Amino acid sequence: MRLSRYFLPVLKENPSEAQIVSHRLMLRAGMIKQQAAGIYSWLPMGYRVLKRIEQIVHEEQVRAGHIPMLMPTLQPADLWRESGRYDDYGAEMLRIKDRHERDMLFGPTNEEMITDVFRSHVNSYKDLPHTHEFLVLASTGESEVFYDDRVTALKLGDREIDYDNWDEVAKVCEEFTTLYARTDETHDEGVFNGVPEANRKVGRGIEVGQIFYFGTKYSESMGATVVTKDGGKVPVEMGSHGIGVSRLLGAIIEASHDDKGIIWPEGVTPFKAGIVNLKQGDAAADAACEGLYKALAAKGLECLYDDREERAGAKFATMDLIGLPWRITVGPRGLANGVVELTSRRTGESEEMSPEAAVARIEEIYAAHP
Numbered sequence: 192m193r194l195s196r197y198f199l200p201v202l203k204e205n206p207s208e209a210q211i212v213s214h215r216l217m218l219r220a221g222m223i224k225q226q227a228a229g230i231y232s233w234l235p236m237g238y239r240v241l242k243r244i245e246q247i248v249h250e251e252q253v254r255a256g257h258i259p260m261l262m263p264t265l266q267p268a269d270l271w272r273e274s275g276r277y278d279d280y281g282a283e284m285l286r287i288k289d290r291h292e293r294d295m296l297f298g299p300t301n302e303e304m305i306t307d308v309f310r311s312h313v314n315s316y317k318d319l320p321h322t323h324e325f326l327v328l329a330s331t332g333e334s335e336v337f338y339d340d341r342v343t344a345l346k347l348g349d350r351e352i353d354y355d356n357w358d359e360v361a362k363v364c365e366e367f368t369t370l371y372a373r374t375d376e377t378h379d380e381g382v383f384n385g386v387p388e389a390n391r392k393v394g395r396g397i398e399v400g401q402i403f404y405f406g407t408k409y410s411e412s413m414g415a416t417v418v419t420k421d422g423g424k425v426p427v428e429m430g431s432h433g434i435g436v437s438r439l440l441g442a443i444i445e446a447s448h449d450d451k452g453i454i455w456p457e458g459v460t461p462f463k464a465g466i467v468n469l470k471q472g473d474a475a476a477d478a479a480c481e482g483l484y485k486a487l488a489a490k491g492l493e494c495l496y497d498d499r500e501e502r503a504g505a506k507f508a509t510m511d512l513i514g515l516p517w518r519i520t521v522g523p524r525g526l527a528n529g530v531v532e533l534t535s536r537r538t539g540e541s542e543e544m545s546p547e548a549a550v551a552r553i554e555e556i557y558a559a560h561p
Contacts, residue, residue, distance in 0.1 A: 192462065193484075194497045194509075198235050200224075201509055213397075213441035216453050220513045236513060237440075239461040244443075245436050247458065256354045262304045268294035270303040273413045302409050302431070309427070310415040319417065319427075334374035336396035339386045342370045374398060397442040398435070405429040453514030454537050457560040462495040463487070464553050465515040467506045469522035471498060479521050479531065479546055486550045492557060494519075511536070517556070519549050 200221040208225070209215040217223045222237025233241055249259065268286070271277035277296075285297035298304065313319060345367055353359050371386050373379070374396070383391065410416065410426035418424055440459075447454045455461070464487070468480045484496045495515060497506045510518050520532040520541075530543040533552060544552070 192493065192495050194495055195499050197495070199509075199513070200234070201512060211441075211445070212448060213444040216444055216448060216512075217441070220453060236461050240440055240455070240459055241437060243459045243461070244439050248434055248436060248439075255352075262301050262308075264298055265295055266298040266301075266304055268296050270307055270413075271296060274303050274306075274409055275412055276303070302405065302429075303413065306409045306413045306415050306429070310410075310413060313415075313417060313427075315418045316420065334376070334396060334398050335378075335393065336372065336374055337378045337383050337391075337393050338372040339370040339390045340392045341390055342372045345370070397438050397445060399438045399442055400432060400434045402432045403430055405431070448514070451508075452512035455514045455516055457516050457557060460514070460516050462515050463492045463557055464494045464517040464519055465510045465513075466494055466496040467503070467510060467518060467520045468496070468498055469503050469506075469520060471500050473523050475526050476521050476523055479526055483519055483521065483531070483546055483550065486546075487553060490550070490554050492553055517553060519553075521546075 198221075202219045202221070204219075205215050206218045209218055217237060218225070220236060221234055222240070223231045224234055225231050253259070268277055271280075280299075284299065287295050287297070289295050347363075352363060371383055373383075406428060407426040408429070410429055415429075416424045416426050443456065443459060444453055447456060457463075466480055466483055468476050470476045480496060480498065484494060487494050495513075497509065499506070514536060516536050518534045518536065520534065525531055525543065528543075529545055531546050531549050532541050532543055533549050534541040
């Protein structure tokens with residue numbers, strides 16, 4: 192993508208309404224635009240990152256055995272009347288009528304919908320799908336967090352997990368849910384005091400996921416039952432977990448930035464590298480940048496080429512702000528010696544090399560981050 196043809200409304204100053212780093216940098220880097228309190232448009236740069244993170248989450252869900260599906264946001268009110276939630280919600284629920292005067296609503300969640308899908312097709316324990324959660328992608332907020340700092344060492348690593356093995360899954364669940372970690376809404380001071388003092392930590396955190404156990408709240412009220420081995424009928428036990436994709440984006444920025452801007456990890460970066468032309472209009476510099484741009488594109492590596500008629504300092508500042516992991520700088524002086532400069536956004540280290548070597552290095556780097 193050529194920056195002269197791209198929509199990237201970067202801001203030089205910190206917006207007054209932004210209180211946390213990720214919010215400030217997302218606004219300054221032209222990733223989002225606030226439309227109203229709590230309502231944002233995802234601009235092209237932000238949308239690219241959002242979709243990359245969503246794809247990673249999707250791939251991991253599928254790898255764990257989840258089956259994707261899509262449910263409508265506009266839902267019949269009768270389903271919510273069955274569960275008893277239609278009257279529980281107040282004025283914040285958007286309620287409408289369709290052209291046949293049927294009551295409809297703009298569904299804030301999909302528990303009723305998935306229960307209806309389930310009860311329509313599953314009647315016996317033999318029909319139960321071999322899955323683990325119904326998943327909703329949702330946004331969650333920043334909270335005060337009380338935690339045992341040993342949770343930060345928890346990771347699956349390269350472990351292969353057989354999700355059909357009850358004992359194996361239970362062991363992982365126990366490992367990841369035993370140590371104390373709660374937001375201020377569910378914090379229990381007495382339980383927290385049982386954590387070794389050296390491990391007790393309090394801080395601000397971005398809540399990027401949740402787990403909910405519904406029990407039979409929806410299945411009993413909506414008649415979602417299955418026939419058991421002995422011929423009896425039981426309501427199904429239900430639960431869900433939510434992953435806040437947009438909050439993951441914010442969390443990445445919080446964990447990976449400096450005073451110049453964002454530092455994207457290679458796995459989620461909106462563009463693989465930035466190409467900076469130090470002297471736009473110089474025949475040699477223009478040709479070299481075009482050659483780099485096309486060579487990288489031919490290898491499936493989409494880059495952002497700053498081809499604007501701007502001073503070098505402004506181009507560097509933009510690249511630092513938007514946080515692309517690698518920058519290739521092209522100028523007449525370097526080209527006279529047959530080299531360009533490859534710079535790491537994370538370390539700031541630069542290395543001179545031929546344009547061909549720079550393309551090969553970028554290709555090598557992203558071979559590990561497909």
